[in-house]
Amino acid sequence: MFGVALQSGWGMTELGVGTLTSREDPPDWPSHSDGRPLPWAELDLRSDTEITVDRPGRLYARGGGVCLATLGRDSGALTVIAEHEDGWFDTGDLAVPDGRGGIRLMGRAGDRIGGAFMIPVNDVESELLTHPGVADVALVGYPDGHGGELACAVVVAAGSPPVTLEELRAYLTGKGMTDWYLPSRLELVEQLPRNDNGKVRKELLRRELQTGAALTTE
Known part of the structure; x- marks a missing residue:
């Protein structure tokens, strides 16, 4: 222009x-x-x-x-x-x-998400794994529309009905985590994508989340 x-x-x-x-x-x-x-x-x-x-x-x-x-x-x-x-x-x-x-x-590659305030991913994932409704989890960033990132919890649920976003947020709050650490989105999958060494391939999850659509991984 x-x-x-x-x-x-x-x-x-x-x-x-x-x-x-x-x-x-x-x-x-x-x-x-x-x-x-x-x-x-x-x-x-x-x-x-x-x-x-x-x-x-x-x-x-x-x-x-x-x-x-x-x-x-x-x-x-x-x-x-x-x-x-x-x-x-x-x-x-x-x-x-x-x-x-x-x-x-x-x-x-680093496990941090955010913009003005950074989220320590390992800390949040470790707490989420202690929730009885979570069998496996990866915390992944997705665009907030303002140049930063929000956190999405990609969860393999343990049991039925599956855990909800509200339950996860309340659980983390009860563990003393500050509000900006809490995931603002939840995606449920049957398993997390992993490489040959067993590490979660977060780049694949992040790429799908950037489209704004639900994950297709099942």
């Missing part, structure tokens, strides 16, 4: 801006890519298997813009980035090559 080409980029607090598409790229390229590394950032995609759209790699970054250290939210442990992994920082993002020397972000 304004005759200005859109550009797409990726960055994070611990790094700043790490990638950017170019004005020389095809006009629609920002819809397919999050850009190539900028001069101050090295990127590395790592995976034990072939990196594909269905199995994206974990994104690592290195360079002068990476933060000097991190402080554990729960443990308080100080980690100096330069003292580990030859300075490579685990961003917690999942990505695939875009075919032109850049990356396309596919989601998050």
